[in-house]
Amino acid sequence: MNFIIIAVLVLGTIALVSSLVLYFVSKKFAVTEDPRIGQVIDLLPGANCGGCGFAGCSGMADALVKGADKGSIDGLRCPVGGDLVMNKVSDLLGMAMANTEPMVAVVRCNGTCEFRPRIAEYDGLHTCAAMHSTCAGETGCGYGCLGCGDCVAACQFDAIHINPSTGLPEVDEEKCTSCGACTKACPRHIMELRKKGPKGRRVYVQCVNKDKGAVARKNCAVACIGCGKCQKVCKFEAITIENNLSYIDYNKCRMCTKCVDECPTGAIVKVNFPVRKSTANIEKTESNIKEEEKA
Amino acid sequence: MKIHTFHLGGVHPDENKITAEMSTQVAALPKQAIFPLSQHIGAPAKPVVQRGDKVKVGTLIAEAGGFVSAPIYSSVSGTVAKIDTSIDATGYRKPVIIINVEGDEWEENIDRTDKLEKLSDHPELTPEEIIERIKVAGVTGMGGAGFPTFIKLCPPPTAKAECVIINGVECEPYITSDYRLMMEHSDEIIEGVRLLMKAAKVDKAYIGIEDNKPKAIQLFEEKTADIQNIEIVPLAKKYPQGGEKQLVDAVIHRQVPAPPAIPVNVGAIVQNVGTAFAVYQAVMKHKPLFERYTTVTGKEIKNPGNFLVRMGTPFSQLIDSCGGLPDGDNKVLAGGPMMGKAVMSLDVPVCKGTNSITVLSGFDAHRKSIQPCIRCGKCVDACPMGLEPYLLATLSSMKEYERLEQEDVTSCISCGSCQFTCPSHRPILDNILQGKGAVMSIIKSRQKK
Numbered sequence: 001m002n003f004i005i006i007a008v009l010v011l012g013t014i015a016l017v018s019s020l021v022l023y024f025v026s027k028k029f030a031v032t033e034d035p036r037i038g039q040v041i042d043l044l045p046g047a048n049c050g051g052c053g054f055a056g057c058s059g060m061a062d063a064l065v066k067g068a069d070k071g072s073i074d075g076l077r078c079p080v081g082g083d084l085v086m087n088k089v090s091d092l093l094g095m096a097m098a099n100t101e102p103m104v105a106v107v108r109c110n111g112t113c114e115f116r117p118r119i120a121e122y123d124g125l126h127t128c129a130a131m132h133s134t135c136a137g138e139t140g141c142g143y144g145c146l147g148c149g150d151c152v153a154a155c156q157f158d159a160i161h162i163n164p165s166t167g168l169p170e171v172d173e174e175k176c177t178s179c180g181a182c183t184k185a186c187p188r189h190i191m192e193l194r195k196k197g198p199k200g201r202r203v204y205v206q207c208v209n210k211d212k213g214a215v216a217r218k219n220c221a222v223a224c225i226g227c228g229k230c231q232k233v234c235k236f237e238a239i240t241i242e243n244n245l246s247y248i249d250y251n252k253c254r255m256c257t258k259c260v261d262e263c264p265t266g267a268i269v270k271v272n273f274p275v276r277k278s279t280a281n282i283e284k285t286e287s288n289i290k291e292e293e294k295a
Numbered sequence: 296m297k298i299h300t301f302h303l304g305g306v307h308p309d310e311n312k313i314t315a316e317m318s319t320q321v322a323a324l325p326k327q328a329i330f331p332l333s334q335h336i337g338a339p340a341k342p343v344v345q346r347g348d349k350v351k352v353g354t355l356i357a358e359a360g361g362f363v364s365a366p367i368y369s370s371v372s373g374t375v376a377k378i379d380t381s382i383d384a385t386g387y388r389k390p391v392i393i394i395n396v397e398g399d400e401w402e403e404n405i406d407r408t409d410k411l412e413k414l415s416d417h418p419e420l421t422p423e424e425i426i427e428r429i430k431v432a433g434v435t436g437m438g439g440a441g442f443p444t445f446i447k448l449c450p451p452p453t454a455k456a457e458c459v460i461i462n463g464v465e466c467e468p469y470i471t472s473d474y475r476l477m478m479e480h481s482d483e484i485i486e487g488v489r490l491l492m493k494a495a496k497v498d499k500a501y502i503g504i505e506d507n508k509p510k511a512i513q514l515f516e517e518k519t520a521d522i523q524n525i526e527i528v529p530l531a532k533k534y535p536q537g538g539e540k541q542l543v544d545a546v547i548h549r550q551v552p553a554p555p556a557i558p559v560n561v562g563a564i565v566q567n568v569g570t571a572f573a574v575y576q577a578v579m580k581h582k583p584l585f586e587r588y589t590t591v592t593g594k595e596i597k598n599p600g601n602f603l604v605r606m607g608t609p610f611s612q613l614i615d616s617c618g619g620l621p622d623g624d625n626k627v628l629a630g631g632p633m634m635g636k637a638v639m640s641l642d643v644p645v646c647k648g649t650n651s652i653t654v655l656s657g658f659d660a661h662r663k664s665i666q667p668c669i670r671c672g673k674c675v676d677a678c679p680m681g682l683e684p685y686l687l688a689t690l691s692s693m694k695e696y697e698r699l700e701q702e703d704v705t706s707c708i709s710c711g712s713c714q715f716t717c718p719s720h721r722p723i724l725d726n727i728l729q730g731k732g733a734v735m736s737i738i739k740s741r742q743k744k
Contacts, residue, residue, distance in 0.1 A: 120386070120639045121624075123662045125725035133732060134725075135639055136386025211380075211388060 036068075036093065037061050043088050044078055049156050051079040051179025068093040079103065080157075080177035102196040103178035105160070105171050109145040109190045110206040110269070112166040116141055116220040132187035140219035143209040145169070145190050154185035173200060195250040200272040203248060203255050205230075207267040210243040217265065224267040230259035298506055300531040301544040304679040306712045308534055308633060310507060314471045314592050319479060319601045323616065324399060328371045328607030329381055329644040330356060330392045335441040337363030342392055348375045353402035353583055356392050359433075365443045365647075366433040367392075370585035370605035372400040384629045386639035394607070405582045411482050412579035414489045425494040425578055432577030433584045433647075437569030438462060438537065439630055441648040444570055448494045450559040457562035458499040459491050460546050461571055463515075464530060464537040466505060467631030470651040472588040473568050475601045477504070477511045480572055481518050487571030488525060490578050495564050500525045501546045502568075507532045534633060535710035539565045541679050553706050569650070589613070589645055593654030595621035604645050610652055611641035626660040628653040633711050666719035674713035674723055680706045684713035688723040691730025696737055699730045705738070707731055 040061035048056035054063060060078060067073040073095050078085050082102060090096065116139045122131055128150035136142035147167040152160045159175035160182060162168065173196070182191040190208055205224055209216045213225030226244030238252035239259060246268070248259070260270045333339040338361030350356060350369040357367040373396040380388040401407065414420065430445040450456050461484075465473040477484060488500050502519075504512050506529050519525045528546050535541055539558050540551040542565055549561040558565050566574075569588065576582040585606050592599040597618025604613065610627065614620055620627075620641075628635030629649050645652075674684040682703060690699045707727055714724040 123626075123637075125722045125729070127729075130725055130729055133729065134385065135637075136382070140382075140386070142382075142387045215380075215388070 034065050036065050039092055040064050040089055043081075043085060043092065045080045045085065047080055047156060047177075047179075049080060049177070049179045049181060051177065051181065052077065064089060064093065068095050079179050082177070103193045104173055104176050104196045104200075104202075105178060105180075105182050105191050106194050106202070106204055107145070107169050107171060107190060108192055108204065108206055108208050109168060110222045110267070111139065111141060111144040111220045112168060115222045116144060128185075129187050141209055141211075141216070141223070143188060143211070144207075144220065146188070150185045150187070151182035151191055154181040156181065197250075197255065197272075201255055201270070202250065202272070203253055203257055203260060203268065203270045204250070205246050205248055205267055206269045208245065210245050212244055216244065222266050224263075225265055227264060229262045229264065230268060233258045233262045298529050298531045299545050299548075300533050301536060301541040301679060303544075303681050304677050304712060305533040305535065305541075306677050306716050307532065308468045308715060310532075311468045311592075311594065312471050312474070312507070313469070313594070314590050314599045314601050315474055315508075317471075317475075317600050319475050319588060319603050322602040322604045322608060322613060324371060324396055324605060325608040325612055326396055327376065327609075328369070328373075328394045328396060328605065329609065329642075330367055330369070330394070330607050331381070331383055331644065331646060332357055332360075332367065332390045332392070333383075334367065334606075334646040334648065335365045335435040335443055337361060337365070337443060339390065340364060340367045342378050342390075344375045344378075344392065346375055346377055349373075350375060350394060351400045351402050353405050353585060355583075356394075359430075363443060363446060365435050366431070366583075368433060368583040368585045369394060370607050371396045373397040382640055382642065384636050384638045384643050406580040411486065414486055414493065414579075417579075420490075420493070420578070422494045422496055425490055425574075428578045428581075429494070429574055432573075432582070434570065434573045434577050435584070435647050436567060437573060437587060437647065437650065438567035439634060439648045439650055441646075444566065444574065447559070447564055447566065448491070450495075450564070454557075454559045455562065456495045456497050456559055456564050458497050458501060458547065458564070459488065459495055460542055460558075460563050460565045461488055461491075461500060461502040461568055462537055462539075462542055462565055463502050463504040463508075463511065463568045464542060465508070466532070466534045466536040467633050467635075467651070468534075469592045469653045470590050470631045471592070472590045472601055472650050474508055474511060475590075476572055476588045477508075477568055478514065481514055483575045484568055484571045485515075485518055485522070485525065486579065487573075487575035490574050491564070491566055491571060492524070497564070498524050501528050502526070503528045503530050503536070503542055503546045505530050505532045505536060535679055535708065535712065538679065538708050538710060540708065553703060584647060587645070587647065587649070589649055590651040590653075591617045592651065593621075593656060594659070595625075595656035596654050604649075606646060607644045609641065610638065610643050610645070613645070613652060614641060614654065620654065621656045623657055624660045626655040628655065633715065634709070662722075663720040665721055668719055668721055671718060673716045673718065677712040677716040679710060679712060680708060682707060684723045684727060685721075687730060688713075688721070688726035691726040691733075694730075694733070696730065696734050700734050700738070704731050704734050 044057040046057050052060045054060045118138045119140055122138050126148050128146045128148040131146045137146045145168050149162050151169050157175050157177050159172045160169050163170050178193050207224040209223045216223035217225050224246050228241055230246050231239045231241050236252050236254050238249045240247050257270050260268045340357035341360045342357045344356045351372045354369045356369045359366050373394050376393045376395045378392050381391040383389045426445050426448050434444045435441045492500050512529050515527045530545050543558050543563045551558050573584050589604045590601050591613050627638050629638050678684055687704050711724045
């Protein structure tokens with residue numbers, strides 16, 4: 001029995017001494033973390049997507065609290081949580097939070113199989129990055145979508161899918177959190193974050209081809225040819241043309257959609273606009289016809 | 296006769312040297328010649344002609360755009376149609392000079408006779424003069440990579456050249472342009488080797504030739520029988536023996552350390568036989584680099600052959616002169632099946648580095664379906680650089696760049712032996728190249744800091 005008592009005593013003493021050491025060390029070298037950081041982390045979505053520019057939500061929370069201590073959290077924004085989360089965070093930190101406009105990812109290429117004929121077959125590694133670094137793709141356009149889905153793989157919110165009939169990615173506006181992961185994954189910078197716009201309405205150039213007009217048009221029927229018609233028709237100086245490519249500044253665009261009607265190739269698109277105008281015309285003419293028939 | 300080879304790895308692809316015994320034909324002049332401004336490693340050349348200018352064969356049309364660069368000469372006479380962009384082998388549009396061909400008028404100072412000019416008859420040629428003439432003539436490596444030749448002849452002050460190694464290996468399947476050149480212009484090549492030796496201030500040269508070319512070995516041994524300082528080294532047939540580092544290992548049994556070391560760090564300057572020939576023509580005949588020997592080959596091609604081609608000739612013209620593309624799917628490669636790059640369009644022109652146009656048809660044109668890795672380790676056995684390709688490929692696809700750098704991905708010479716030998720047809724090299732590219736750019740950005 002003696003050795004049991006010895007063992008208990010020895011182990012008990014070691015445990016006591018170690019616990020004392022640990023107690024004093026933890027007191028002496030205690031790291032005081034701002035309790036607000038934990039609270040902010042709880043408020044953030046916890047997706048760790050990196051959309052804010054930090055490695056994860058804890059990095060963002062840390063930056064927010066530090067920013068609050070300095071008196072400003074401007075420029076820090078969780079794109080996933082949006083205004084809902086940022087308002088809660090700013091309430092917690094007692095800061096004023098300027099509401100920013102929601103953004104959404106758009107695909108700036110409309111080179112479907114119909115518009116952009118395939119001239120070769122790519123047989124290599126099935127990622128956009130590999131295809132981009134080895135060849136111009138399967139079509140003559142060296143700027144357009146490669147369709148291997150690097151953006152689909154990068155999206156953590158299941159918001160991007162390749163449409164099998166067009167071979168191009170499509171963004172689900174409901175699911176897109178504008179974290180920007182797809183814009184970084186796309187080797188050709190086709191994905192862009194743009195203002196979601198009132199009622200989700202927006203106008204943009206659905207092409208990134210910088211080739212001269214004739215070349216661009218030869219390779220794709222809906223390419224921007226850099227003709228400049230849109231620039232002339234725009235009253236708000238929102239359109240710039242650089243390297244044979246038109247670009248619409250979403251901060252200046254008032255969505256008059258004149259450029260959409262003017263574009264000779266249909267490279268400028270408007271989304272989520274009601275189709276009122278055309279249907280109204282049709283209805284009108286139909287009613288006119290009916291009236292005429294009555295008369 | 297002892298037969299040497301390199302020590303690590305290597306594979307034995309089917310030779311398929313269909314055109315080996317077909318003597319070289321002179322290819323017809325193109326109607327329109329296209330000259331890409333970037334045919335070499337380094338800065339693109341700068342055009343010195345304008346639209347509408349008349350040029351002759353051998354007229355300078357673009358000057359070197361930097362230290363690591365090379366000038367470009369017209370291979371045809373005619374009028375400059377435009378300076379524009381045109382697709383290159385990768386399908387991207389690159390700046391080019393396009394010349395409409397009219398007649399065939401040569402610059403007067405080019406010596407067009409077949410008379411052999413010997414270096415021993417021109418003692419006034421100094422090494423500096425030789426290097427200057429090579430530089431001015433726009434000679435670049437003719438084996439494929441296209442590194443400006445004069446830079447190789449001026450090694451950094453920390454390294455001292457001891458010998459010149461001439462690459463007559465031609466280890467790629469299908470290609471026979473170097474072999475035909477060796478059989479038809481052996482005297483000129485030997486004079487070219489002497490010029491290279493004088494330029495590099497060394498007194499020893501080796502010519503490495505694989506033993507699947509016994510006639511070439513015999514011919515060169517006869518020609519160099521009374522030349523003490525040029526030695527013919529027969530080498531066992533193995534791919535990638537034509538790689539600089541493998542050739543140095545095989546010929547003088549020295550191992551080139553990992554990058555940034557180059558062969559001259561172990562005392563060797565490696566040049567291709569085609570380059571030796573171009574050097575001879577540039578220095579002795581005042582003929583800039585504007586034509587080259589190219590093989591047009593493929594199992595299904597009706598009349599394959601070896602051609603002396605003016606640069607700027609589109610692929611389509613050469614392929615048509617060989618009977619056109621076979622029906623069905625074809626993969627047209629600029630280069631051989633191991634290192635060659637598949638071209639997207641036949642409008643691509645022959646450049647300084649185009650040693651072959653290889654057409655793979657039908658079954659060969661497609662990759663085989665990818666199967667899971669069975670951990671057989673064949674890729675590790677095949678790697679001539681002693682790397683672990685399966686690991687590098689996995690790390691690349693996982694974007695583990697730090698680990699990739701530790702595993703020496705930058706030593707990879709992109710020979711494709713791993714992918715060739717893989718029984719599961721995995722895209723090992725494709726993955727490694729992705730990772731290598733990323734690691735190289737990380738290293739570059741670190742050096743800038």
